[in-house]
Amino acid sequence: MKSEQAKRKILVCCGPGCLAVGGREILEGLRSRIAAAGLDATVEPVIKGTGCHGLCEQGPMVRFLPEDISYCRVSLPDLDEIVEQTVRQQKVVERLLLVDALTGRRVKSQGENSFYKKQLKIALRNTGEINPLNIDDYLERDGYRALAKVLFEMDPETVIAEVEKSGLRGRGGAGFPTGLKWRQCARVDNSPKYVICNADEGDPGAFMDRGIIEGDPHSVIEGMVIGAYAIKAHRGFVYIRDEYALAVKTMLEAIRQAEARSYLGRNILGSGFDFSLEVVRGGGAFVCGESTALMASIEGRVGEPRAKYIRSVERGLWDQPTVLNNVETWANIPPIILRGGEWFSSIGTAKSKGTKVFSLVGKVKNTGLVEVPMGITLRELIFDIGGGILNDRKFKAVQTGGPSGGCIPAEMLDLEVDFDSLTAADSMMGSGGMIVMDERTCMVDTARYYIDFLTEESCGKCSPCREGLKRMREILNDICSGAGLPGDIELLEEIGGMVRECSLCGLGKTAPNPVLSTIKHFREEYDEHVHRKRCPAGICRPLTTFVIDGEACTGCGLCRKNCPAEAISGEPKEPHVIDQSRCTKCGNCIELCRFNAITVK
Amino acid sequence: MKIRINGIDCEAQPGEFILDVARRNNIYIPTLCHHDAFAGEARCRLCIVEVVERGRSRVVTSCVYPVAGEIEVATDTEKIRSLRKTLLMLLLARTPQNETIKKLAREYGVTEVARFESDPQEECILCNLCVRACEQLGAGAIYAVNRGVTKKVATLFEEPAEECIGCAACAAICPTGAIKVLEKEGKRIIWNREFEMVPCSNCGRPFATAEQLAFYRARLKVAPDRYGGDRLCENCRQKRAAELASLMSPARLR
Ligand SMILES: Cc1cc2nc3c(=O)[nH]c(=O)nc-3n(C[C@H](O)[C@H](O)[C@H](O)COP(=O)(O)O)c2cc1C
Ligand code: SF4
Numbered sequence: 126m127k128s129e130q131a132k133r134k135i136l137v138c139c140g141p142g143c144l145a146v147g148g149r150e151i152l153e154g155l156r157s158r159i160a161a162a163g164l165d166a167t168v169e170p171v172i173k174g175t176g177c178h179g180l181c182e183q184g185p186m187v188r189f190l191p192e193d194i195s196y197c198r199v200s201l202p203d204l205d206e207i208v209e210q211t212v213r214q215q216k217v218v219e220r221l222l223l224v225d226a227l228t229g230r231r232v233k234s235q236g237e238n239s240f241y242k243k244q245l246k247i248a249l250r251n252t253g254e255i256n257p258l259n260i261d262d263y264l265e266r267d268g269y270r271a272l273a274k275v276l277f278e279m280d281p282e283t284v285i286a287e288v289e290k291s292g293l294r295g296r297g298g299a300g301f302p303t304g305l306k307w308r309q310c311a312r313v314d315n316s317p318k319y320v321i322c323n324a325d326e327g328d329p330g331a332f333m334d335r336g337i338i339e340g341d342p343h344s345v346i347e348g349m350v351i352g353a354y355a356i357k358a359h360r361g362f363v364y365i366r367d368e369y370a371l372a373v374k375t376m377l378e379a380i381r382q383a384e385a386r387s388y389l390g391r392n393i394l395g396s397g398f399d400f401s402l403e404v405v406r407g408g409g410a411f412v413c414g415e416s417t418a419l420m421a422s423i424e425g426r427v428g429e430p431r432a433k434y435i436r437s438v439e440r441g442l443w444d445q446p447t448v449l450n451n452v453e454t455w456a457n458i459p460p461i462i463l464r465g466g467e468w469f470s471s472i473g474t475a476k477s478k479g480t481k482v483f484s485l486v487g488k489v490k491n492t493g494l495v496e497v498p499m500g501i502t503l504r505e506l507i508f509d510i511g512g513g514i515l516n517d518r519k520f521k522a523v524q525t526g527g528p529s530g531g532c533i534p535a536e537m538l539d540l541e542v543d544f545d546s547l548t549a550a551d552s553m554m555g556s557g558g559m560i561v562m563d564e565r566t567c568m569v570d571t572a573r574y575y576i577d578f579l580t581e582e583s584c585g586k587c588s589p590c591r592e593g594l595k596r597m598r599e600i601l602n603d604i605c606s607g608a609g610l611p612g613d614i615e616l617l618e619e620i621g622g623m624v625r626e627c628s629l630c631g632l633g634k635t636a637p638n639p640v641l642s643t644i645k646h647f648r649e650e651y652d653e654h655v656h657r658k659r660c661p662a663g664i665c666r667p668l669t670t671f672v673i674d675g676e677a678c679t680g681c682g683l684c685r686k687n688c689p690a691e692a693i694s695g696e697p698k699e700p701h702v703i704d705q706s707r708c709t710k711c712g713n714c715i716e717l718c719r720f721n722a723i724t725v726k
Numbered sequence: 727m728k729i730r731i732n733g734i735d736c737e738a739q740p741g742e743f744i745l746d747v748a749r750r751n752n753i754y755i756p757t758l759c760h761h762d763a764f765a766g767e768a769r770c771r772l773c774i775v776e777v778v779e780r781g782r783s784r785v786v787t788s789c790v791y792p793v794a795g796e797i798e799v800a801t802d803t804e805k806i807r808s809l810r811k812t813l814l815m816l817l818l819a820r821t822p823q824n825e826t827i828k829k830l831a832r833e834y835g836v837t838e839v840a841r842f843e844s845d846p847q848e849e850c851i852l853c854n855l856c857v858r859a860c861e862q863l864g865a866g867a868i869y870a871v872n873r874g875v876t877k878k879v880a881t882l883f884e885e886p887a888e889e890c891i892g893c894a895a896c897a898a899i900c901p902t903g904a905i906k907v908l909e910k911e912g913k914r915i916i917w918n919r920e921f922e923m924v925p926c927s928n929c930g931r932p933f934a935t936a937e938q939l940a941f942y943r944a945r946l947k948v949a950p951d952r953y954g955g956d957r958l959c960e961n962c963r964q965k966r967a968a969e970l971a972s973l974m975s976p977a978r979l980r
Contacts, residue, residue, distance in 0.1 A: 410873070432768045432790040585870075585877035587769050588851065592816035595875040596842055616841065623812040626785050627771050 135212070136188040138253060140340060141332045142181025142493060144371075151185045151199050158208045180240055181493035183223060188253075193234040196221035226490040226512025240491045243510050245472070247480050248296075248456040249496045252340030257375050260382040263343040269388050271462035275351050276396040279462075284355040285311060288458070290466030292478030297323050297414075297451030298527075298555050299631070300477070300544035306448055310356045310438035313446040318358040320349055321423070321442065321449040324365040324372065325407045325414035328527035329578065331558050333482040334452035336494050338365070338372040341456065342379035343388075346402060348455030350389065351462060353400045356448055361400065364419055366407040376404050411528070411582035415630050416441075416449050418584070429586050430630035451556070453482055473499035477543030481554070487524075487561035488515045497542075504538040507561055518563040522646070526555030528575045528582075529635035531642025532568060551642035553635065565715070567664035568647040569654050573601035575639035583632065590633030593624035597640060607667040609655035614644060663725035666710040670726040675700035677722035684714035684723065731799040744788035744799055745773055755788055755801050756810065756830060758901045759853035763862075766790045770817075770853055772810055772830075776800045785809070810834055817851055824849045826902040849904035852877055856896035856905060864945060865891050868917065881917050892921035892935035926959035928966075933959035 137143075137152040180186060183197035187207070194217055196207070203221060210216045222231040227239040235241045246252075255262035263269070275284055289304030310318065322345055326334045338345060349361050365373050380402050383389040391399045408428040412418050415430050420442045422428035441447025457479060461469045470478045477499040483506065486492045490512035497506065503523055507513070514520050522532040525542075531552030533540065540546055544554050562571065580594040597620055603609050621637030628634045644651055653659045660668035673684075673693075678700040685693040685701055692708040695701030703714070715723040729738050731753050738747045743766060748755050758770040766789030773788045778798040785806070788799075800806070811834040818831045819839040823846050831837070852870070856879060860868050867890035871880050881887035892914050897905040908915040912923045912932045923932030924939060939957060943949075958966065 432766075432787060434786070434791050580875055583874040585852065585872075585874040586767075587771055588817060589771055589813055591852070591875055591877065592813075592820055596816060596819065599842060610841070612841075619812055620816070623809050627774055627809055627813060629768055629771070629787075 134190040136190065136253065138184060138186040138188075140181070140184075140253070140336055140494075143184035143186055146184045147200070148185040150201060151187065151204070154201055154204045155187070155208070158204050159212060162208055162213070180223070180235075180238075180491060182491055188235065193236070195223055195233070195235045195238075197223045227509065240493075240495075240510055240512065243501065243505055244496050245480050245498050246496050247460050247469075247472075248337060248344075248453045248482055249341075249494065250460065251344060252336060252494075255341065257340050257342055258378055260343060260379070260386060263341070267459075267463060268343055269347055269386075271459035272347050272350055272388060273394060275354055275462055276394055276398060281311060281355045281357060284351060284462070287462060287466045288355070291457075291461045291469035292466070292473070292476075293454065293457055293461060293469065294477060294544060295451055296453035296457070296481065296557070298553070300554060303450060303454055306438060306450070307352060307355050309436070310446050310448045313439050315439075315446055316357065317360065318356050318446045319442045319448075320353045320356065320358045320361040321419070321447060322349055322361070322363040322452055322455055323414060323416070323419060323449055324363055324369070324452045325419060326366050326369075326452075326556065327407075327411035327414045327582075328556055328558055330486060330560070331484055331527060331556055333484050333494055333557055335366075335369055335372050337452050337456050337482075338363075338369075339375050342376050343383065344456040344459055345376075345452055346379060346383050346389065348450075348458035349402060350393065350400050351458050352448055352450065352455070354398055356446070358448070359399050359401070361402045362405050362423055362442075363402065364405045364407055364423060367409045373404055373406060380404070410584070411578075412584045412630070412632050415632060417630070419449065420447065429584050430632075432629060453557075474541060474543045474546075476545055481542075481557055483557045483559045485511050485559050485561070487559075488518065488563040488566075489513065489561045490515055499543045500541045502539050502541055503533065506542065506559065507538070511561065514561065514563050516563075518565065520561070521564050521566050522562045522568065522571075524552075524560040524562065524571065524639075525558065526553035526635075526638070527558045528578050529553070529632065529638050530555050530558065531638040532562070532571065532646060533642075534646040551645055552638065565662055565664070565712070567605075567660050567662040568643040568650050569601065569660070570605055570662075570664050572639045572643045573598070573605055576601055576636070579632065579636045579639075583636070587627075587629035587633060589624045589627040590629070590636060593620050593628075593633075594636055596620060597624075597637070601640070604651070604654045605660075605665040605668070607654075607658050607665075611655065613655055614648070614651050617641075618644060659726075661725060663710070663712055663715060669710045669712075670705060671703055671708060671710065671712070671715060671723055672726045673701050673703055674722045674724055677720050679720055679722070681719070683717050683719070687713050687717055689713065727793070727796065729793055729797050729799060732801055738793045740794060741792045744775060744777070744786070744791045744793060747793065748775075748788065748799070748801060753801060756833075757789065758826075758830075758851055759855060760789050761855055761899060764855070764858055767854060770851065772813065774806055774809060776803050776806055807834060811836060815839055819844050821849050821851060821902065821904075822846060824851075824902050824904070827851065849902050850879060850900075851902055851904075852879070853901055854879075855899045855901065859895045859899045863891075863893060863895050865889050865893065865941065867891075868896060884918075886919035887917055890917055890919055891937040891941045892916055892919065893938045893941075924957055926962055927957050928962040929959060931959055931961075933957075 139148045185199050187196045187199050210218050223238050225232050225238050232238050285307050293303045294300040324334050353361055363376055387394050389402055405423050407413050408422040413422050413428040418428040418430045437447045473479050480496050480498050482496045485495050495510055520535050522534050524532045533550050533552055547554050576598050580598045583590045583594050585591045600613050600617055617640055621641045625637045653661050658668055663669045680698040690707050690709045692704045693701050728735050731748050736747050736751045756772045758772055768787040768790045774785050775788045776783050777786050814831040814834050815836045817827050819842040821827050822844040857868055857870055867887040868879055868881055894907050897907045914921045914923055921935035924934055924936050926933050
């Protein structure tokens, strides 16, 4: 009895999403209340600060084990009730249970929620389940067993062969086969060699790598030691984006604990293998995530890319052979070693094996980090896991791959997501950003937004990217403000094609994607803007006129009361009208109207 | 090893860059940011060519693409010409009045870019050669400042630079003539700073700034009074070297 209770845990999500809505306060509050309630040592549950549970929209999340009860949107006033009902009496507080966005019913555990049902956690296997600051939690869940296996049962060649067999491809964007990268580096007869973890994550709104480091830093460390052993490197770096203060702290603490247990440092576990790991804080620019710029930045030089015809596996950091992999790539390594490459390659599609973590955001009901097998359809991701479109509006497109990804239209909802299918759809996997857009999204404006970001982030070293993006931005600004000229769409295609082909680094090579993919899939929307000076989505203000459909309007007055410009008038129960001279095209009315009576002229 | 460029067999060393092989074989590839004194940086990207390797064609930058196998290179295909045309259109939009860019753009059929607003004063295409020349000479007075679309070459805080020795190496290496040097009445003005020029002790023509000569002497550890304190311009120095050479020629020494 006692020992069972000793295992009881309360997991408070302290992932990025939940922290933002008060996860930390909930954690502290639960701790102090449980102490104050005199729940004495024998019944005292363990409270852990854990990483991301994934359902960020519903945070802060609290989970009770072993009962497996999950509460969402927990606030401070709920805590007394939680401690009394759930902790003391093991009763469920109904109103705090998660509502399944798909079925509309409250469910007790995460496993019953459709958000989690279709997920398969490999890279995120521990995130949200363990206390990242306690290495024992990681060890309890097979932590560092893969490392021991590698050090004592496998030679470097066998390790590489296993990773090759798994079919694992880099999760940082380009999808380069990881085993092959290691093999190429192992083959180079030159030392010292280095391994690097890319945790720069400069995409706006992305947080999967951060989630892993903050939630399960040891899986990254273990992966890196294994990689280092495979290529015979003795020094490694974790390059973490500067803004990620908590990730830096967590990683430093994890390194300290791993060193204390001899999973890092000299003569690891008595095997004779040495490996040390350092944290480097990023240069603060999006382009610093690019491999050559990242290495320049670690070396203390300006974070500008260089031509990559001589690859970093031969000449990388300080011109020495270097393996650079993404956070998620590294986190996949320990399970691959423990369970075998064959197991990993049984998941996914023909050419993309395993799972991928996506950050599902935008106009979907459930947002957050999700890990799904490669080959899942966009429809399953958005409608089953994501729970469908917010306010049950119409789905329009999903933007994948980060700022330089592309927009995939509704016709392609049944696309099976993997590296190659996304590229074929003029988008890319990128780091796994997935932004869902509804009918109130203007695709030209969307392209403009991303081009604007990329123009600001271009390092300016090479002329196609620097000059091309600048002019594409000008054209898009013109189009969105009503100054688009005939020929502009074709000019965008011409410049975009050249920038894609001629730029020096991956930033420039992919930067035209948002424009080219939206022109490809939504050309009529560009035509409307340029030739008919009209924004069909009602987003580009100079090109928008809202009108009220007198047939559909019930005269409820909601729009009139909420119009900040006082441009709407009408008697109750009578059709209303918009005074165009006052309307600022803010779109409040169209967002609010429950009768679809407001349309874009 | 042998590679083929535009159907011509060319001898190449492994690791040699395509551009160098092409130039040695008198095959023209346009460049702006390339200079023989420096390693290629692949900035301007005019030197793109098509490389066919194992049946697959791709566009590479010839100034930094090292020859590793038997490849087929085409420097002037329709695709390459069209890419260069778009690129030159953008460069012309950047520097609409620059003669070098105007001439290059004309070669690719671009004469005017009406679609974009341009700064008529702008002549720099950010090749970075001036910055590297200045670094190499040791003065390190100019930098690429800002990033991305706002990037430009300037002195620190755009003030007349303390470090600048007025040697004008930056202007000499600039492919578009964007760096202005004004010389008159024994003075040189460059990067907003005015320098006194020193006359040649032989012909009397002002030929270098005092700062420049002091800098070189300090760098070469030559005492100011060596060579009788002579300060010769390039012309006179060559003449004197030729005289010396003929004085010392084996025929005379015999
Ligand atoms: C502009 C740009 C930004 C990038 N940012 C990241 C990043 O933030 N994180 C990352 O892992 N890879 C990033 N990459 C990809 C890296 O260059 C590199 O391919 C990757 O880290 C290799 O690891 P992988 O094989 O495990 O994916 C970026 C690439 C480009 C061109
Ligand atoms: S493509 Fe853009 S970011 Fe990359 S080197 Fe060129 S200018 Fe810099």
